[in-house]
Amino acid sequence: MGIILTVAPTGPIATTADNPHLPTQPHEIADAVAAAYTAGASVAHLHFRDGDGRPTADLGIARETIGLISDRCPILIQLSTGVGLSVPFDERAALVELRPRMATLNPCNMSFGDGEFRNPPQEVRRLAARMRDLGIKPELEIYDTGHLDACLRLRDEGLLDDERMQFSIVLGVRGGMAATADNLLTMVRRLPADCVWQVVAVGRMNLNLTAIALALGGNARAGLEDTLYLRRGELSAGNQPLIERTTELVCNLDLTLANVEEAERLLNLPARATVSAPDVSTTREVGHAG
Numbered sequence: 001m002g003i004i005l006t007v008a009p010t011g012p013i014a015t016t017a018d019n020p021h022l023p024t025q026p027h028e029i030a031d032a033v034a035a036a037y038t039a040g041a042s043v044a045h046l047h048f049r050d051g052d053g054r055p056t057a058d059l060g061i062a063r064e065t066i067g068l069i070s071d072r073c074p075i076l077i078q079l080s081t082g083v084g085l086s087v088p089f090d091e092r093a094a095l096v097e098l099r100p101r102m103a104t105l106n107p108c109n110m111s112f113g114d115g116e117f118r119n120p121p122q123e124v125r126r127l128a129a130r131m132r133d134l135g136i137k138p139e140l141e142i143y144d145t146g147h148l149d150a151c152l153r154l155r156d157e158g159l160l161d162d163e164r165m166q167f168s169i170v171l172g173v174r175g176g177m178a179a180t181a182d183n184l185l186t187m188v189r190r191l192p193a194d195c196v197w198q199v200v201a202v203g204r205m206n207l208n209l210t211a212i213a214l215a216l217g218g219n220a221r222a223g224l225e226d227t228l229y230l231r232r233g234e235l236s237a238g239n240q241p242l243i244e245r246t247t248e249l250v251c252n253l254d255l256t257l258a259n260v261e262e263a264e265r266l267l268n269l270p271a272r273a274t275v276s277a278p279d280v281s282t283t284r285e286v287g288h289a290g
């Protein structure tokens with residue numbers, strides 16, 4: 001069974017002042033994703049920035065970026081509905097109207113560094129239902145032990161498909177679980193059977209926890225969203241060095257990478273839905289045409 005490698009080229013927080021190689025504009029993000037695909041990534045986890053580098057849920061910017069990526073490669077598109085702490089929930093949720101194959105679902109309100117990550121229960125339920133109706137596979141981002149229970153409640157309410165649930169165990173966000181092997185193990189032990197999971201290790205434990213997760217049977221994610229550094233004191237010169245060190249890790253652990261078709265199977269990605277979205281002028285299917 002292959003490892004699904006996700007590239008996360010641009011998160012919601014870091015700026016080019018933090019790392020000048022951070023891609024922020026559509027063509028820069030597309031270049032980074034296409035290079036990662038060539039190196040073996042099968043999923044692209046996407047955030048967008050406006051012309052000033054601020055996080056945005058602008059549908060035009062999203063559509064342009066996804067179009068540039070899809071012209072270059074068939075990587076599976078996973079839109080972040082986390083977007084950025086400053087963006088209202090409704091705008092974030094509207095991104096699923098672009099009908100990516102996957103999108104993140106953040107189940108709970110939480111402190112996030114010095115900010116606040118707003119995911120009110122009723123809004124999360126509405127977004128989960130919309131994703132279910134559109135056939136968009138959620139990636140469930142769990143930052144704390146109770147977030148897993150919140151996801152399982154959504155499943156029990158029928159808002160999440162219980163087949164091959166997909167989790168990101170996020171470690172290292174201030175306000176969530178610390179980036180320790182102990183926390184990772186605790187969460188892995190509690191995951192439902194038959195799920196697909198990866199660690200999102202934010203900060204300097206990124207490499208170590210990614211290695212531990214791979215050894216435990218998880219998938220992998222790499223990119224500047226999660227760490228700006230290749231090693232202590234050395235900024236990564238773009239996403240590619242982080243992608244390459246992960247593909248080397250996979251190889252050294254005697255594992256193989258899943259291609260896009262295998263990733264689709266492993267994730268049990270739903271067939272495209274036929275439900276019409278509310279505003280057809282702003283919606284069309286995006287990403288891999290499989």
Ligand code: KMH
Binds near residue numbers: 011141
């Ligand atoms: N950077 C992650 C820790 C999402 O993409 O939905 C938080 C995040 C959530 O960006």
Ligand code: ZN
Binds near residue numbers: 008011045047080225
């Ligand atoms: Zn993200």
